[in-house]
Every structure is written in C-alpha cells, then in structure tokens.
Amino acid sequence: MTVTVTLLPASDGQRRLRATFSPQQAGFHIYSIDLPAQGVDGLGVPTRLSVEGDLTAVGRPTADRSVLHLRPAGLTTELPVYPNGPVTFTLPVRQTGSHRADVIVSYGACSEGRCLIPVTGEVIHLSLG
Structure with a gap:
C-alpha cells in the first residue's frame, strides 16, 4: 500500500x-x-514539498483541505492531519530555465490502526520542455 504523488502545472x-x-x-x-520537523512529542511525519533545478519556490505550499487535530488512542497528544483521502498542495514557483526541475516530497500516512513507512526526501524529476 502506498501514497501516489501526482504533479501538475x-x-x-x-x-x-x-x-x-x-x-x-x-x-x-x-x-x-x-507539523514541526520532529513531529509533536516525536509523533508524525510532516508533509513537505519543495523544488530545485529550473524551478524556484516563491512562496509556501498551501493545501486544499483544512487541518484536523487527531488524538491517537491512549495519548494526550494532538496531531495536525488532513482528512482521510487525497490532498492537493499548490506551490507558487518561478521558472528559471527550460529543462528540468526536481520536486522533493516527504510525507507520512496513517490510519486509525497503522502507519505506512514514511517517505523522506523523495525526488521526482519533472521535465519543463
């Protein structure tokens, strides 16, 4: 089971x-x-989206879904998550060349009872030409 990351201009x-x-x-x-880089009380993997190469970020990514605060069973810690299902982030960018950009993503996905292995620093190559 995985999380699919789809990129579109x-x-x-x-x-x-x-x-x-x-x-x-x-x-x-x-x-x-x-979510802070180290999570809350060491729990959770923040979603990250950045670019390198012929794209430069000119703002912060925003999500199309509102954040919920989830309290895992048996804990007092609340974790900021998005509702179950897909979430689309929009990142304002400036194109600085015409060849290629690298999109770097990190994320953690969980259900009520289990979490997937987190993904950190995955590079997705994007052709700009």
Missing part, C-alpha cells in the same frame, strides 16, 4: 505547481505541512 496559466498526495487505501490520512 496550474491550469489557469499562473506559475504554480500542484502536487496531489493520494493514499491508495481508504481510511488513511497524511500529516500537515505545518
């Missing part, structure tokens, strides 16, 4: 990159982009 002609993180099984969520 914005359809309205603006310089934005859209990345959709889609858990491939019902009942799984991903963690907020606002």
Whole structure:
C-alpha cells in the first residue's frame, strides 16, 4: 500500500505547481505541512514539498483541505492531519530555465490502526520542455 504523488502545472496559466498526495487505501490520512520537523512529542511525519533545478519556490505550499487535530488512542497528544483521502498542495514557483526541475516530497500516512513507512526526501524529476 502506498501514497501516489501526482504533479501538475496550474491550469489557469499562473506559475504554480500542484502536487496531489493520494493514499491508495481508504481510511488513511497524511500529516500537515505545518507539523514541526520532529513531529509533536516525536509523533508524525510532516508533509513537505519543495523544488530545485529550473524551478524556484516563491512562496509556501498551501493545501486544499483544512487541518484536523487527531488524538491517537491512549495519548494526550494532538496531531495536525488532513482528512482521510487525497490532498492537493499548490506551490507558487518561478521558472528559471527550460529543462528540468526536481520536486522533493516527504510525507507520512496513517490510519486509525497503522502507519505506512514514511517517505523522506523523495525526488521526482519533472521535465519543463
């Protein structure tokens, strides 16, 4: 079971990159982009989206879903997560060349009862030509 990450340029002609993180099984969520790097009390893997190469980020990514605060069973810690299912992030970018960019993603996906192995620093090559 995995999370699929789909990249698309914005359809309205603006310089934005859209990345959709889609858990491939019902009942799984991903963690907020606002989760601290080390999680909350060591729990959770923050979602990250950045670019290198011929794209430069000119703002922070925003999500199309609102954050929920989840309290895992038996804990007092609340974790910021998105609702179960796909979440699309929009990252404002500036194109600095015409060849290639690398999109770097990190995320953790969990359900009520289990978590997938987290992905950190996965590089997705994107052709700009």
